[in-house]
Amino acid sequence: MEGDPLSALCSPAFVVDVDKAKRNAQRMIERCQKLGVQLRPHMKTHKTLECADIMTGGSQRCIVVSTLAEACFYADHGYDDILYAYSIPFDKVERCAALSERLDLFQILLDHPDALEQLRKRPLKDGRQWHVWLKLDCGNGRAGVLHSEPGALKLAEAIAKTEGVELTGVYAHCGNTYYCTGVEQIQAVAQETTKLTLQFMEKLRAGGITCKSSIGSTPSCSHPVKDMAQLSEVHPGNYVFYDVQQSMIGSCCMEDVAVRVLTRVIGHCPHRNQLLIDCGWAGISLDGAGKLPTGYAVIEGHPNLKLLSMTQEHGRVEPISGQLDYSKYPLGSLLTLIPYHSCATAVMHPVYHVHSKGRLVGKWTPTRGW
Amino acid sequence: MEGDPLSALCSPAFVVDVDKAKRNAQRMIERCQKLGVQLRPHMKTHKTLECADIMTGGSQRCIVVSTLAEACFYADHGYDDILYAYSIPFDKVERCAALSERLDLFQILLDHPDALEQLRKRPLKDGRQWHVWLKLDCGNGRAGVLHSEPGALKLAEAIAKTEGVELTGVYAHCGNTYYCTGVEQIQAVAQETTKLTLQFMEKLRAGGITCKSSIGSTPSCSHPVKDMAQLSEVHPGNYVFYDVQQSMIGSCCMEDVAVRVLTRVIGHCPHRNQLLIDCGWAGISLDGAGKLPTGYAVIEGHPNLKLLSMTQEHGRVEPISGQLDYSKYPLGSLLTLIPYHSCATAVMHPVYHVHSKGRLVGKWTPTRGW
Numbered sequence: 001m002e003g004d005p006l007s008a009l010c011s012p013a014f015v016v017d018v019d020k021a022k023r024n025a026q027r028m029i030e031r032c033q034k035l036g037v038q039l040r041p042h043m044k045t046h047k048t049l050e051c052a053d054i055m056t057g058g059s060q061r062c063i064v065v066s067t068l069a070e071a072c073f074y075a076d077h078g079y080d081d082i083l084y085a086y087s088i089p090f091d092k093v094e095r096c097a098a099l100s101e102r103l104d105l106f107q108i109l110l111d112h113p114d115a116l117e118q119l120r121k122r123p124l125k126d127g128r129q130w131h132v133w134l135k136l137d138c139g140n141g142r143a144g145v146l147h148s149e150p151g152a153l154k155l156a157e158a159i160a161k162t163e164g165v166e167l168t169g170v171y172a173h174c175g176n177t178y179y180c181t182g183v184e185q186i187q188a189v190a191q192e193t194t195k196l197t198l199q200f201m202e203k204l205r206a207g208g209i210t211c212k213s214s215i216g217s218t219p220s221c222s223h224p225v226k227d228m229a230q231l232s233e234v235h236p237g238n239y240v241f242y243d244v245q246q247s248m249i250g251s252c253c254m255e256d257v258a259v260r261v262l263t264r265v266i267g268h269c270p271h272r273n274q275l276l277i278d279c280g281w282a283g284i285s286l287d288g289a290g291k292l293p294t295g296y297a298v299i300e301g302h303p304n305l306k307l308l309s310m311t312q313e314h315g316r317v318e319p320i321s322g323q324l325d326y327s328k329y330p331l332g333s334l335l336t337l338i339p340y341h342s343c344a345t346a347v348m349h350p351v352y353h354v355h356s357k358g359r360l361v362g363k364w365t366p367t368r369g370w
Numbered sequence: 371m372e373g374d375p376l377s378a379l380c381s382p383a384f385v386v387d388v389d390k391a392k393r394n395a396q397r398m399i400e401r402c403q404k405l406g407v408q409l410r411p412h413m414k415t416h417k418t419l420e421c422a423d424i425m426t427g428g429s430q431r432c433i434v435v436s437t438l439a440e441a442c443f444y445a446d447h448g449y450d451d452i453l454y455a456y457s458i459p460f461d462k463v464e465r466c467a468a469l470s471e472r473l474d475l476f477q478i479l480l481d482h483p484d485a486l487e488q489l490r491k492r493p494l495k496d497g498r499q500w501h502v503w504l505k506l507d508c509g510n511g512r513a514g515v516l517h518s519e520p521g522a523l524k525l526a527e528a529i530a531k532t533e534g535v536e537l538t539g540v541y542a543h544c545g546n547t548y549y550c551t552g553v554e555q556i557q558a559v560a561q562e563t564t565k566l567t568l569q570f571m572e573k574l575r576a577g578g579i580t581c582k583s584s585i586g587s588t589p590s591c592s593h594p595v596k597d598m599a600q601l602s603e604v605h606p607g608n609y610v611f612y613d614v615q616q617s618m619i620g621s622c623c624m625e626d627v628a629v630r631v632l633t634r635v636i637g638h639c640p641h642r643n644q645l646l647i648d649c650g651w652a653g654i655s656l657d658g659a660g661k662l663p664t665g666y667a668v669i670e671g672h673p674n675l676k677l678l679s680m681t682q683e684h685g686r687v688e689p690i691s692g693q694l695d696y697s698k699y700p701l702g703s704l705l706t707l708i709p710y711h712s713c714a715t716a717v718m719h720p721v722y723h724v725h726s727k728g729r730l731v732g733k734w735t736p737t738r739g740w
Contacts (some may be wrong), residue, residue, distance in 0.1 A: 009461075010438075010459075010461045010462055010465075010740060011459070011461060011740070012740060013740075044682060044683075066682060066683050067683065068380075086636075086648075086683065087636050087637055087646070089380075089381070089634055089636050089648050089702070090634070090701060090702030091379075091380045091381060091634060091702065092380055095380075111637065112637070112638065112701055114700070114701045114702075115701065141642065142646070142681065142684055142686070143636070143637050143646055143684060146641055149641075175681070264459055264460070264461060266456075266457050266459050266513070267457055267481065267482070267513050268482065271516055271519075272511065276457070276512070276513055278456075278459050278740075281655075281657070281714065282717055283740075285651075285656070286655070286656040286657060286659070286714075287651070287656060289656070289659060311512065311545070312414060312436060312713055312714070312717075313414075313436050313437065313456065314512055314513060316512070330484070331460060331482055331484045331485065332459070332460030332461065332484075343682055344651065344656075344682070347652055347682075347718070348717070349739070350738040350739045351739065368720040369719070369720045369721065370380060370381070370382060370383075370648075370653075
């Protein structure tokens with residue numbers, strides 16, 4: 001119920017501090033304004049309407065999504081200028097065509113000539129164009145055509161020349177910032193990605209082709225380098241929530257992390273020097289295994305506790321050193337988990353409980369599926 | 371659409387072979403009938419109405435659930451005789467009371483005197499009794515009072531003596547069978563859990579207390595030992611789907627596994643000798659890390675492929691040895707993942723696509739949350 005304290009929630013519960021989320025979003029908006037680059041926030045971390053409104057400053061325009069389910073969800077709720085930033089899967093060409101014919105600006109992404117062939121085979125109605133970003137791999141090592149491959153330039157040129165298709169931009173995700181520790185390392189990756197992207201744009205321009213450019217990741221956009229001002233857009237997403245991982249990378253401080261999982265003590269196991277909590281991997285995910293001295297999460301206010309192991313609905317907690325004082329953790333008492341990876345934790349929850357200063361103010365319902 | 375082949379589905383998609391699920395369920399029903407023990411199937415793996423009907427042989431009675439959301443879901447759809455087999459969380463006592471007052475037979479479980487005190491403070495209306503199972507730890511090492519502790523017998527006696535509360539049974543989960551390999555090891559754990567539970571029942575009887583007894587886990591109930599006939603009930607769950615983990619334990623053969631995740635090739639990365647697929651951890655979960663030579667899943671029909679790593683919506687696949695022949699894996703081609711742990715994979719999907727002999731016959735929608 002609105003106005004209730006967090007302790008009124010049944011656990012496990014995913015809770016969002018809306019003031020922190022707004023502050024994180026506002027800081028990113030201001031950072032991008034100051035830099036002079038368009039912010040296209042990514043929705044994949046939260047997948048809710050309410051958080052999208054916060055990240056777009058209410059404009060409901062200029063977003064990026066990771067699934068077609070997100071694209072449809074936002075399109076159904078008045079959003080436009082949506083970039084589906086995922087090498088277009090061939091089973092979804094028809095659904096992408098329908099969105100392209102329905103929205104003012106639906107944009108897709110590809111990294112292979114075969115994908116362009118798929119678009120050629122499905123011209124859009126009413127003289128509309130496919131709006132296509134070329135995905136470039138500038139060292140991330142996941143999707144995208146390698147920036148150094150001659151095929152990259154050829155593919156960009158082929159997109160630009162294809163009838164019914166527009167080369168809208170060049171898109172590089174710098175997820176390799178996730179291997180960084182500290183601002184200096186983050187900015188080195190941001191600088192390298194920016195440099196390689198701008199060099200690619202220069203080559204395109206030399207061939208008479210101009211289009212937008214975008215790079216992104218929460219670490220690089222939390223600590224942008226000056227040259228990013230020469231890009232058209234940036235596309236971070238996780239920053240609205242942040243998490244323990246981002247604080248370890250150096251993207252944020254722990255006090256910026258806007259999300260928690262509330263859990264309760266449901267068992268005392270003195271023969272194992274352990275507590276049981278009502279949050280297993282169904283409530284926090286298995287992401288972060290082996291990454292933290294405190295196990296799968298940080299237990300707020302209890303630096304000596306470790307979330308050692310989990311099954312579907314149970315978590316085993318033990319002290320990092322010494323014996324548990326069970327009188328401090330009576331059955332039913334609340335513990336608060338700070339997620340290692342908020343994207344992975346959020347996806348486990350069908351509803352997010354939103355609070356301001358510890359008082360509930362509403363619920364957000366994410367979209368799911370593909 | 372019904373009648374379509376699986377290849378008509380957009381990926382990633384969680385698919386259930388309904389014939390295999392029915393066969394797995396029927397075998398468990400027959401195994402229990404033959405043994406002369408009541409089967410109380412666990413719903414936590416699938417959380418759907420349709421699969422519950424298959425597991426209960428249409429009776430819609432005598433089930434066990436892991437969350438109160440499941441309990442409410444099944445109660446709302448005509449199910450009764452529901453056991454919420456989870457050390458009763460103190461934040462959910464009122465919701466449990468409401469179910470106890472509404473259903474013919476709603477049963478809960480506890481393992482601590484403080485929990486009994488919670489029930490004492492909330493007597494049920496209309497002279498109804500709380501139906502309480504005592505959770506016993508017979509070596510599983512998770513929830514439950516240790517069988518060897520004097521407190522266990524005392525707690526059982528306290529439950530039996532408390533006004534408004536009935537000691538319905540003694541419940542031991544033998545999840546320690548998950549560390550077994552092969553029938554012999556499984557049966558040793560099943561035998562030990564059964565022996566300890568029956569010894570505990572004997573002590574209760576000596577004190578003038580009789581009640582039911584139940585042990586369970588998919589491995590032990592797939593290969594029951596004769597003495598399990600002396601129990602009142604067994605409560606396996608995963609067996610309706612099975613998975614790679616169960617086949618490695620020895621609960622089933624790989625051909626018994628009823629579920630898959632369909633995925634498609636979305637990228638070629640010859641410079642890394644890798645493929646990209648459209649299934650990341652959001653589609654298959656991170657369970658099974660480091661357990662399989664083929665990575666996070668088994669790729670059906672491609673024993674030389676390994677699902678090496680994943681991000682939210684991408685999977686990286688590489689050959690275990692040699693160079694990939696990309697002509698065998700054109701963009702858009704289907705691959706089929708057999709999950710390491712079907713409980714963990716199912717929970718990632720808002721809908722299950724159900725087929726018979728490769729033709730779609732319907733969709734199942736699971737309940738989620740707590």
